[in-house]
Amino acid sequence: MGKVAIIGVGQSSFVRGYPGSIRELAFEGFKEALKDARITTAEIDASVICSAPEYDKQRSPSGVIAEYLGLTPQPTFYVETLCSSSSTGLRLAYSLVKSGLHKVVAVIGFQKMSEISSQESQERMGRGADIQWESPFGTMMPAYYAMYARAHMERYGTTLEDLALIRVKSSVYGQMNEKAVYRKPVTLEMFEDPQNPMSGPVASPLRVGDCCANADGSSCVIVANEEMAKSLCEKPVWILGIGAASAPVNLAGRDLFTGLSVAQRAAEVAYKMAGVGPKDIDVAEVHDCFTIAELMAYENLGFAKPGEGKELIRGRETYKEGSIPVNVDGGLLSKGHPIGATGGSQIRTIVLQLRGEAGPMQVKDPEIGLVHNIGGVGLYGNVTILGR
Numbered sequence: 001m002g003k004v005a006i007i008g009v010g011q012s013s014f015v016r017g018y019p020g021s022i023r024e025l026a027f028e029g030f031k032e033a034l035k036d037a038r039i040t041t042a043e044i045d046a047s048v049i050c051s052a053p054e055y056d057k058q059r060s061p062s063g064v065i066a067e068y069l070g071l072t073p074q075p076t077f078y079v080e081t082l083c084s085s086s087s088t089g090l091r092l093a094y095s096l097v098k099s100g101l102h103k104v105v106a107v108i109g110f111q112k113m114s115e116i117s118s119q120e121s122q123e124r125m126g127r128g129a130d131i132q133w134e135s136p137f138g139t140m141m142p143a144y145y146a147m148y149a150r151a152h153m154e155r156y157g158t159t160l161e162d163l164a165l166i167r168v169k170s171s172v173y174g175q176m177n178e179k180a181v182y183r184k185p186v187t188l189e190m191f192e193d194p195q196n197p198m199s200g201p202v203a204s205p206l207r208v209g210d211c212c213a214n215a216d217g218s219s220c221v222i223v224a225n226e227e228m229a230k231s232l233c234e235k236p237v238w239i240l241g242i243g244a245a246s247a248p249v250n251l252a253g254r255d256l257f258t259g260l261s262v263a264q265r266a267a268e269v270a271y272k273m274a275g276v277g278p279k280d281i282d283v284a285e286v287h288d289c290f291t292i293a294e295l296m297a298y299e300n301l302g303f304a305k306p307g308e309g310k311e312l313i314r315g316r317e318t319y320k321e322g323s324i325p326v327n328v329d330g331g332l333l334s335k336g337h338p339i340g341a342t343g344g345s346q347i348r349t350i351v352l353q354l355r356g357e358a359g360p361m362q363v364k365d366p367e368i369g370l371v372h373n374i375g376g377v378g379l380y381g382n383v384t385i386l387g388r
Contacts, residue, residue, distance in 0.1 A: 002225055002226035002227065003225075003226040003229075003238050003239075004094050004097045004098050004223060004224070004225060004226070004229075004238070004239045005223070005224055005225075005226065005229035005233065005236035005237060005238050005239065006221055006222065006223055006224075006236070006237045006238075006239065006347070006351050006386070007037045007039075007104075007222050007223070007224045007228070007229050007232055007233040007236055008033040008034065008035075008036040008037025008038075008039070008220075008221070008222035008233075009032075009033055009036055009219075009220065009221055009222070009344075009347065009348035009351045009352065010028075010029045010030060010031065010032025010033030010034070010035070010036055010219065010220040010348065011028075011029050011032065011179055011217070011218070011219045011220070011341070011344070011345050011348050012025060012028030012029045012032075012179070012217050012218045012219070012341075013028075013178070013179050013181075013217070014179055014180060014181040014215040014216070014217040014335055014336035014338055014341075014345075015181060015215060015216050015217065015336075016114065016181060016215065016216070017114040017216065018112055018114065018216035018217075021112075022056055022058060022061060022064075022065070022110060022112050023064055023065050023068035023069075024068075025110050025112055025216060025217070025218050026049075026065045026068070026069065026108050026110045026218045027068065027069060027218075028218050029108065029109075029110070029217075029218035029219045029220040029341065029344070030069050030106065030108055030218070030220045032220070033106070033220035033221065033222050034220075034222070036222075037222045037232065037233065038232065038233075039104070039222070039232060041069065041070040041071060043104050043228075043232075044071060044074065044104050044105070044106045044222070045074050045102045045103055045104055045105070046074050046075050046076070046077070046093075046096055046101075046102040046104075046105045046106075047062075047066050047069070047071045047074065047075075047076045047077070047105065047106045047107075047108060048076070048077045048078075048079055048089040048092050048093050048096075048105060048106070048107045048108070049061060049062035049065050049066065049076060049077070049078050049079070049089075049108050049109075049110075050078075050079045050080070050085035050086040050088065050089040050107065050108065050109040050110075050340045050341075050343070050344070051080065051085060051109065051110050051111050051339065051340030051341075052080055052082050052083070052085060052111065052124075052128075052339040052340055053080060054124050054127070055111060055112060055113055055115055055116060055121070055124065055339075056112055056115045057115075060078060061078065061110075062076045062077060062078035063076060065108065065110070069106075069108070071106065077092060079092055080340075081375040081379075081380040081382075082128045082339065082375035082376045082379065082380060083287070083289065083337070083339050083342055083343075083373070083374060083375045083376065084287075084342075084343055084373040084374055084375030084380045084381070084382050085109060085339065085340045085343065085375070086107060086108075086109030086219060086221070086340055086341060086342065086343035086344035086345075086347075086373075087343030087344070087346070087347065087371060087373035087382040087384060088244070088343070088375070088380070088382060089107040089108075089109060089221075089343070089344070090107050090221055090223065090239075090242070090343070090344070090347060090382075090384060091242055091244060091382065091384075092107075093105040093106075093107045093221075093223040094223060094239055094242055097223055097224065097225050098225075100225075103224060103225050103227075103228050104222065104223070104224045104225075104228055105222070105223045105224075106220060106221075106222050106223075107220065107221045107222075107223065107344060108218065108219070108220045108344075109218060109219045109220075109340040109341040109342070109343060109344040109345075110217070110218040110219075110338070110340050110341050111215075111216065111217065111218075111338035111339045111340040111341055112216045112338075113214045113215065113216055113338060113339070114214075114216050118214070121214055122140045122141070123140075125140060125141045126138075126139065126140045126141070128141075128375075128376040128377070128379065129144070129249060129250075129376065129377065130249045130250050133250055133252075134249075134250060134251070140203075141289070141290075141377065142202045142203040142206055142211055142290070143203045144251070144377040145203075145206060145289070145290040145292055145293060145377065146202075146203035146204060146205060146206045147251075147257065148257055148258070148259075148292055148293075148296065148377075149163070149205050149206055149210075149290070149291075149292035150204075150205060151257040151258050152258045152259075152292060152295070152296065153205065155258050155307065156258065156306070156307035156310070157307075158295065158307075158310050159310075160191070160205060160207075161188065161191075162295065162310040162313060162314065163205075163206075163210055163291035163292060163295065164188055164191040164209065164210075164291070165188070165313045165314065166288070166291040166294050166295060166313055166333070167186050167191075167198075167209045167210060167291050167333055168186050168187060168188060169313065169316075169318065169319060169327070170186070170288065170327060170330050170331050170333040170334045171184065171185050171186035171330070171333075171334055172185075172319070173320075173327065173328045173329055173330045173331075173334065173361055174329075174330030174331075174333070174334025174335060175330075175334075176329075176330075176359070176360045176361050177329050177330045177334070177335060177361065179329075179335065179345075180329070180330045180334050180335040180336065181213055181215045181334075181335065181336035182213060182330070182333075182334045182335075182336065183334070186198060186209060190209065191207065191209055206290060206291075206292070209291075210290055210291040210292070211289075211290055211333075212288065212289050212290065212331075212332040212333045212336065212337045213336050213337065214336070214337060214338075215335075215336030215337060215338045216338055217336060217338035217341045217345070218338070218341050218344075219341040219342075219343075219344025219345045219347075219348060220344060221344050221347050221348065221351075223239075224236075235355045235388070237350075237351045237354050237355065237386050237387070237388055238386065238387050238388070239384065239385075239386060240273070240274035240275075240276070240368070240385045240386060240387045241269070241270035241271060241272070241273035241274030241275075241276070241383075241384070241385035242269075242270060242273065242382075242383075242384050242385070243265070243266035243267060243268065243269030243270030243271075243273065243382070243383045243384075244266050244269070244380070244381065244382050244383075245261070245262040245263075245264075245265035245266045245269070245380075245381045246262060246379060246380055246381070247260075247261055247262045247378050247379055247381075249376070249379055251377070254378070258296070258299075258306065258307075259296045259299055259300045259306065260296060260297075260300055260374060260378035260381060261378065262374065262378050262379070262380060262381025263296070263297060263300035263301065263372060263374065263378070263381045263383065264300045265381065266372075266381040266382055266383040267300065267301050267302065267372070267383045269383070270370075270383040270384065270385045271302075271385070273385075274368075274385040274387075276368060276385065277302065278301060278302030278303050280368050281301075281303075281324060281368055281369065281370045281385075282325075282363065282365075282366035282367055282368050282369060283324075283325045283326075283328070283350065283353045283354075283363045283366045283369045283370075284301070284303075284324065284325070284326045284327075284350075284369065284370040284371070284372065285326070285327060285329070285331070285346035285347075285349050285350055285369075285370070285371045285372065286298075286301070286326055286327060286331070286372040287332065287342075287346075287372055287373050287374040288327055288331040288332050288333050289332050289337060289374070291333065293374070294326065294327065294331065294333075295309045295310060295313070296309070297309075297326075297372050298312050298313075298318070298326070300372075301370065301372060301383070303318075303324050303326075312324070320361065320362075320363055325363045328349075328353075328358075328361045328363060329349045329358075329361055342373065343371070343373040343382065346371045346372075346373055347371050347384065347386075349361075350369035350370070350371055350386050351369075351386065353366050353369055354366055354367070354368075354369050354386060354387070354388040355388065366388075367387060367388055368385065368386070368387050369385070369386045369387075370383065370384070370385050370386075371383070371384040371385075371386070
């Protein structure tokens with residue numbers, strides 16, 4: 001049915017406590033994408049709404065949000081794969097357009113995490129694991145990723161400083177990103193100072209500075225078929241490859257603890273579909289919910305061999321001027337992580353990069369970009385490859 005393109009992207013500011021409702025929050029990202037695509041709601045013939053449930057009281061938010069945004073009576077769909085919900089939403093939108101069922105589809109991700117307390121939020125996140133055999137024993141997200149960090153350190157000699165260097169890089173670009181929730185500088189000295197909050201223990205070996213922050217936010221990606229894209233958009237960004245995978249929910253069923261097999265599998269599929277390899281990627285957004293997650297992504301995506309990801313951050317190769325710029329918008333660590341909106345925000349960053357519209361965060365003349373978005377503790381994995 002021809003190629004599929006992204007013709008518009010938008011994102012709200014990621015904030016600690018959004019004062020409005022979820023429908024108003026969703027509108028923030030949607031209105032920016034609509035303006036970016038230079039279309040009206042009449043030209044959108046389907047919508048995909050993405051979030052993780054149980055953060056607000058609204059059941060089946062898709063219908064409510066579609067109505068508020070003026071997207072009825074067109075069909076709307078609700079997608080949930082935890083933290084990877086809106087990149088899964090893009091996969092659905094791609095399929096709907098590629099099949100010919102729809103011409104223009106809006107993918108809207110949102111999360112208003114401030115509706116509940118931090119303690120309640122951790123408990124909800126824990127439910128992303130098996131509620132019978134794992135989460136009742138206190139295995140929250142930081143504890144899970146701490147196990148991966150410990151395994152990586154034991155096998156490859158990765159250090160606390162290597163992890164801290166990733167957070168330092170994140171803060172460099174978070175300060176530039178007007179949409180980010182955390183826009184303050186972070187230094188290695190902050191991790192070494194026992195009086196600094198960044199050095200505080202969370203789940204050994206992870207410290208406060210190794211963890212991303214919850215946030216409220218929304219994102220929107222508008223997808224169109226080739227004919228519509230060429231008629232509506234001056235700079236369409238094409239979806240070249242789209243890979244996805246899943247893994248056993250229980251860690252007892254995993255055979256890899258120094259990386260995420262879903263990322264490896266999804267990347268293999270996406271690279272093959274796009275006809276490219278790791279060396280062809282000019283800029284990447286990876287799911288850095290914790291510093292160790294970004295380090296593992298370097299290796300799972302083929303930017304470095306297993307155990308050698310730390311050399312990329314030590315050599316500043318993942319900075320904007322490096323050989324493979326990664327998360328030059330601050331990533332989840334600085335930008336924030338409103339679960340349902342995260343994947344769409346990552347996609348927006350790469351689209352802006354490929355269009356040369358990323359401002360102070362712009363990488364020099366990128367042609368191919370990659371988005372790596374993980375749901376849960378490696379339960380779901382999405383890798384999307386985009387080209388200008």
